Amino acid sequence: MKKVKALQAAMVACGLALTGAVFADGHGGPSAEALSYSCAGCHGTNGLSSGPASPTLAGMPKSVMIETMQGFKSGDIPATIMGRIAKGYTDAEIEKMGDFFAKQKFMSAQQSSDAMLAKKGAKLHDKYCEKCHSEGGSIEMAVEDEVGVLAGQWKPYLHYSLNDFVSGKRPMPKKMKKKLETMHKKEGDAGIQALLEFYAGK
C-alpha cells in the first residue's frame, strides 16, 4: 500500500480530493462513499437534489441524518420509500453516511417562490419557528441547531413533511407541535403555503 499512500499524498498536495472509498481494504463493510454514492440516483450526486420533490441531503447535520433514518426504519416517520430503503442499513452504516453527507456542500434548490406570500411567510416564521430553526431555517443554523434545513430545501418535500406533522402522522418535538398547531389554527393551510414560499425564496 506504500505506493497508494504516496499517490494519495501527492494528490492531496495537488489539491485533489481523493475519496477514501477506493482504498478501503474490505474490512468493516462498505465505505461511507460507497454507501452514499448509491443514494445519488434519487438524491443527486453527493446529495444535491435536482428536485422537483426529493430532498437535498448535502450538508445535513449528522445527528439529524441518524435520527431521520432511524425514524424511517421504525416507521415513526411516514415515507413512500425510505422505510424500505433505511431498513437495508446497519446503525454503523447510517453513521458513515451521516458523516459523508454532513461534509457535502448544500446549495439552495432552484425553484420559484411567490414574493408576496414569502413576505407573509417570513413573519410567520419569525413568530412560530425562528426560535429553533434560526436565521430563517438556514443551513448554517440548521447545523448549529441540529435540525433539518428549511431554507432552500425543495418545496414539495417540505410541504409533505408539514402536512404529515399537522395531520399527526409524524411525531415532532412537543414545543414545535404547540407552535405549529397554533399557527395552523390561526392561519390555516394558507399559513403553511406562506411558510413554504418563504423557505423556497431563500
Added chain:
Amino acid sequence: MSKFTRRNFLKASGAAAAAASAMSASTFAIGGAGKKVVVVGGGMGGATAAKYIRMMDSSIEVTLIEANKDYYTCFMSNEVLSGVRDIDDIKFGYTGLGKHGVKVVHAMATGIDDAKRVVKTSAGDFGYDRCIVAPGIDFKYDMIEGYDAKVAEDIPHAWKAGSQTVTLRKQLEAMKDGGTVCICPPPNPFRCPPGPYERASQIAMYLKAKKPKSKIIMLDPKPKFSKFGLFQEGWTKHYGYKGQNNAGGMIEWYGTPKDSDDNVLQSVDAKTKTVVTGFNEIKADVLNVIPAQTAGKIAKAAGLTNDKGWCPVNGKTFESTIKKNVHVIGDAAIASPLPKSGYAASSEGKVAAAAIVALLNDGKAPTPTYVNTCYSVISEVDGAMDGISVAMVYAWDEKSGKIIKVKGSGGLTPSGKDRDADMRAREVKYAHSWFENITADTFG
C-alpha cells in the same frame, strides 16, 4: 496501440475539461499513474462508471466509446408514448462527462483483444489497463417468424428509446377511437421487468382521455410479471380490467401457464398487424412486439457471453469470469438478484468504478453495496395520481461469493387495504424526481 497519448488526451478533452486534465497531468508526474480505462457503451452503466472513476481518481485516463451522439433514456419513454413528455425531454448528451475529464469518442466498438488489452472500434484501437463493457441489450429476432430489425422500424419494439419511441407514439395518435393496441412482452430475463406493464398503463391513460372506446391486449409468454398485484389493482381502478385472461375492460392481459405456449409469440404479419401465439391470433391497429433479449452484440463478439447470451461476472468487481481485466455492467451482466434496470446499472457502475480504481492502485477491491429502485407511473391525471415502486438494498456475501438481498429491506409500495392515495400521488412526484436526479448523476 498508444494512440491515446497524454498529449492527445489533453487535446481531445476540449476546453471544458482542460482544467481537470491539467490537474491530472501533474499527478502523472508524481504518482506514476497514467493508467487507462476504456468504457464501451455510454448508457446508464457505462456513463456512470466513467464519471465515478474520474471522481474517485482523476489520475486515471478514461475513454468512453459510445455509438450515438445523443442518449435517449428508456425510463420515462412510456411517458412519451402517452404524450406526457416530449422525446427531447428524455434526450441527453455527453458534454457533462467531458467536464469530468472523460474523453468521449463517438464510434462503434467492434471487438476486444484481451491478450493485447485493446478495444477495436470504427475510430481505431484503444489500449487499456482495464476495460468496462456496458452495451445494454440486443434482440433475439430469430425467435419470431416475420419479425426482424427492419420490420421493427414499422412495428416498433421501442425497447431502446429514440426513433422507435416516436414512431409508436405517432401510431397511437393516428389510431381511430375503438382501435386495438396489442403489446407482446418478452420472456424472462429482459430489460426492465415492470416496463411493459407501465407501458400498458401509460397508453391506457392516453386512450382513456382521447380514445375511450379503444382497448389494449397483452399477450404474455409468462405466467405472471413484476409488481403483478399492484399493476392489476391499478388497471382495475383506473382503466377497467376484469382479471387475468378475461375480456371486457380497457386492458386485457393474457398470460401463459408454465409448460404451455399459449401466448408465446410465434409469428408476426407486418402487413396486417396480426400476431399469432401458441393459442391466440390477434389483429391489431397498433402493434408493439418486444422480442426476447440477450447482451448487446459487442459482448458476444468479445467472447464475454455464456450459452444463454448474457455475461457472467464476479459480483464484487463486475470483472468477467471469462476474460480478465474486462468488467461487464448493466443489462448485459448476470448480476442477479439485481434486476436489469437503470438504477441497478448505475449502482453496478459505481461498484465497478471503485473496484477498478482500487485495483489500478494496487489495492484490493473494496466491499460493495448496491441499491435498486424501479418506479412505475400507472396514472398521472388530476385526481388520479398513482405511482408505485419496488426497492431493494443488496450486499456482497464474501462466503458464498454472491450478491444477496439485505434481509428486511426493500419490497413493494403497499396495496390493497394498505393503499394510501396520498402516498401514491407522492410517488408520482418522486418518480419524476428520480428521473431528474439519476440522469444528472449519470450525464451531469
